[in-house]
Amino acid sequence: MRIPGKERLISNIHPSFHLFHPTPDIFAWNSILRSHPNSFSLYPRMLRHGSRPDSYTFPILFSSLSSLLAPFLLPQLHAHVLLSGHFHHPHVLSSLISSYSCLPSDLLLFLPLSPADLEELPTSNSLLSSLLRAGQLSHACRLFDEMPSRNVVSWSCLIDGxxxxxxxxxxxxxxxxxxxxxxxxxxxxxxxxxxxxxxxxxxxxxxxxxxxxxxxxxxxxxxxxxxxxxxxxxxxxxxxxxxxxxxxxxSPSNRDVTMWTAMISGLAVQGWAREALEFFHSMVETHGVGPNPVTFLAVLQACVHGGLVQEGDFYFSAMSREQGIVPTIEHYGCMVDLYARAGMIRRAWATIHSMPMRPDALIWGALLSGSKTHGDILTCEAAIKGLIELEPENSAAYVLLSNAYAKMGKWEEVSSVRRLIKSRGVKKPTGCSFIEVNSVVHEFLAGELSNHPEAVDLHLMVEEMMGRLRGEGHVGNTAEVLLDLDLEEEGKELALSTHSEKLAVAFGLMKTKPGEEIRVVKNLRICLDCHEAIRLISKVYARRIFVRDCNRFHVFNNGDCSCKNYW
DNA sequence: TTCCCAACTT
Structure with a gap:
């Protein structure tokens, strides 16, 4: 249908526009809005045409807004909803709530919700999801408990939360x-x-x-x-x-960049650097899938874990040069890690100085562990100071600083750090390890042996384990025990023997059949002493032991570790 | 024949 005089006005809205009546009704407008990539931009025009939004219009507009990154438009559309009289419509209300990416709690008080609103699943589910996005777990649980009915969305939301x-x-x-x-x-x-x-x-x-x-x-x-x-x-x-x-x-045509990235990253944390890079090439060259910033992060991590400095350099520059991806602080973090681990401390510093942003805890942490491994005390000191500035409540950094000063013989500084720890009321970060036995995940906290229902057996197991290790010539490496424990040597060994990963491994030895694999996940990085101990355990007890720390996998087998002591 | 709620890789 051709409408003389109307084509030019409307042809830039949507190609299908001329199919409609010259003054489209709200049904037609909704269809247009829905099929337009940026529906919100048409909304003012719709209002000028004298059309009023209905309960179908608002959900479309809200979902369009969420991709617009224009937060100031949200309250305005919110106001339109209130004026329109469609506020209590479940789909409208639900899209309104969920478009506030995390619902400010005071706003929640001002939403004129009625009990009837909360009986609508889309509304209560949106609320649930918003609360979880805002980290309000206890409120979310209460809402979930009090909801008159729950569907699969409600359950999935809470599990995901x-x-x-x-x-x-x-x-x-x-x-x-x-x-x-x-x-x-x-x-x-x-x-x-x-x-x-x-x-x-x-x-x-x-x-x-x-x-x-x-x-x-x-x-x-x-x-x-x-x-x-x-x-x-x-x-x-x-x-x-x-x-x-x-x-x-x-099927290859259905694999997207996220799937490829998951695979590359999986190979990287396993330490299979070459395979990870082969995957990357296959993705880009054979399958024509374009990498994104996360893909490069996985690629750089593969280089870090494989110690592939040249390759890391190459991909880091290729990323911005060929793909136009601006490096984020995470990418810089990988590069600092790559150089520092390889002992190229000056290049690590140069990377930090070249970053357009301020270094974060990950950057300092990478610099610290690299400079520690390679005995660069001055860099250690600087990195630790950087950490303390960012995380004044993290005691590990103070202890490391104190250790670094002790190594340099700066005893004045050692005692001033101790005073600082006391005056700031610093907390100790708790090591925590998981092990799954018969589909139940058991959690162990460092030093906490007594709370476990099988504490006595576990204690005996730990003693037996440590005894056998000593028989193999293992001496606890007490250098890394937190200084603020103020312990004698023997006490320090005890503290080491109750590190969460050792407890979890002991529990695994106790609960699984001889020869069975043991898999442990740890929240922090595995410590030097545990690494040594578990290496020996894998030999003495003839077990393959997987330990995933926050950084990568360690597969211990017959006295060796897959990380080749490079981590 | 138009609308809503929940999902993946650092």
Whole structure:
């Protein structure tokens, strides 16, 4: 249909516009808005035409706003909703709530929600999701408990929230409740993705395998997101071959950059640097998939763990030169790490000085551990000072600083650091390790042996283990014990023997059959002494032991570690 | 024949 005189006015709105009546009704406007890539930009025009938004219009506009990065428009549209009289419509309300990326708690008080609003699942689910994004876990749990009904979205949201807020074990508990409760809905791909993320965090391979089987059994089609979650889970549980298998099962045309990146990153933390780089080349050259900033992070991490300085240099410059990706602080962090580990402390400094941003704790941490390994005390001191400035409550940095001064013989400074620790009321970061036994994840905190239900047996196991290690000539490396413990040598050894990863390994030896693999996940970096001890344990007890620390994998086997003592 | 809530890689 051609409408004389109207084409020019409307042709720049949308190619299909001329199909509509010259003064489109709201149904037509909604269709146009929906099909336009930037619907919000058409909204003023729609108002000028005298059309009033209805309950279908607002959800479209809100979702368009979220991609616009124009936060000042949000309250205005919010006001339009209030004036329109569509506020209580569940879809409108739900899109309004969820477009506040994290709902300010005071705003929540001003939302004129009625009890009837909260009976609508989209509304209460949006609220739940917003609370979780804002980190309001206890409020979210209360809302979940008080919701008159819950669907699979509500359950998935809360499970996912637990994972993202650092409670993966609670996420698994909730998932078990969901499975056991006959009134609860069946899990769907969203739920499964969240549960897989929890398994990945915890290194819970048995449960992860069970989930994979569940996907099969329930004929859930593994789309690219679900498969990526599986790859990530397998990679973080040390099963890179299973990850590879999932990757192979996805048809090449469906693999996106995220999936490739998950694979590259999995190979990198495993220490398989060359394979990671081969994957990267296959992705870019053979399959024509463009890398993103995260892909380069994974590539650089592969170089870091493989000690590939030249390659790291090459990819870092190729990233901005060929892909136009501006390096973020994480990319610079990789480069500092790469140089510092390789003993190229001056180049590490040069990188820090070349960054357009201020160094963060990761940068100083990378510089610190590199300069420590290579005996550059002055750089250690500078890095530690940088850390303390950023994290004045983190005691590890003070202890390291004190150690560095002691090594230099600066005893004045040693005592002034001790005074600083006391005066600032510094907390000690707690080491924490996970081990999964029979699909249940057990958590061990450093030094905390007495709280465990099997404390006596575990204590005996630790003693036996340490005894056998001493028999093999292992002497506890007490140099890294926190100075503020003020312990005699023997006490220091005791503190070392209750490091969380040793407790977890001892528990694993106690609870699994001879010859079975032991997999432990630790929240901090593995300490030098534990690394030595576990290396020996793998030989003495003839066990393959996987330890994933916050940085990478260590696969201990017959007295060797896959990191080749380079970590 | 138009709308909503929840998912992946650092």
């Amino acid at each position: 637990f994972v993202n807020l650092g409670h993966p074990n609670a996420a698994l508990d909730l998932f078990r409740i969901m499975l056991a409760d006959p009134r609860a809905p069946a899990p769907n791909p969203f739920t499964i993705t969240a549960v897989l993320a929890a398994c990945a965090r915890l290194g819970a391979l048995q449960l992860g395998l069970w989930i994979h089987a569940f996907i099969f059994r329930h004929c859930i089609p593994p789309d690219v997101v679900l498969s990526t979650s599986l790859i990530d889970m397998y990679a973080k549980c040390g099963r890179i071959h299973n990850a590879h298998q999932v990757f192979d099962e996805m």
